[in-house]
Amino acid sequence: MSTTLIFFFMKPFALGLGLADPGLFFTVSTAASMAVRVAGGAFYDRLPKEILLLAALFGLAGAMAGFAATTGVTRFLLLAGGYGLCLGVAMPLLNAVMFGHSPAHLRGVNMNLMLFMMDAGYVAGPMAGGMLLAAGGGYPKLFWLCAVCAVASGLCILPLARRRQA
DSSP states (O other): OHHHHHHHHHHHHHHHHTOSOTHHHHHHHHHHHHHHHHHHGGGTTTSOHHHHHHHHHHHHHHHHHHHHTOOSHHHHHHHHHHHHHHHHHHHHHHHHHHHHHSOGGGHHHHHHHHHHHHHHHHHHHHHHHHHHHHTTOHHHHHHHHHHHHHHHHHHHHHHHHHHHHO
């Protein structure tokens, strides 16, 4: 849900910062995401996926929290790059960890359930974020909510990382 909120509400936030072209956020974050996947893709199978996923999720939370305190365009675009890098690491590893920890007979079901939950976030996220903004919460609270969701996701991965180390 946290990435959905970022994508859905980033345009009005960027315009409020004075960014003439809010599409730059998407350009920078997508370019960073693609670059890290191309550069690091070969290493994902050789590194401990759960630990790397945890680092990416906590980095993602940091970028989201950074958006909450951003008032300038330069910092905003730097955070967009960091956000894209972390997302580019987290998303493929999230799929890999789900697949790797699922029993063989449940892999297809679990992957479909994960995609279903991501789709549900695309519906619930903008509604929840819109309610928060309509209630006067503002963008900083919205971005903090995103950061909390990313940390919560990391906490769900933590037992898998501990199991791998044992």
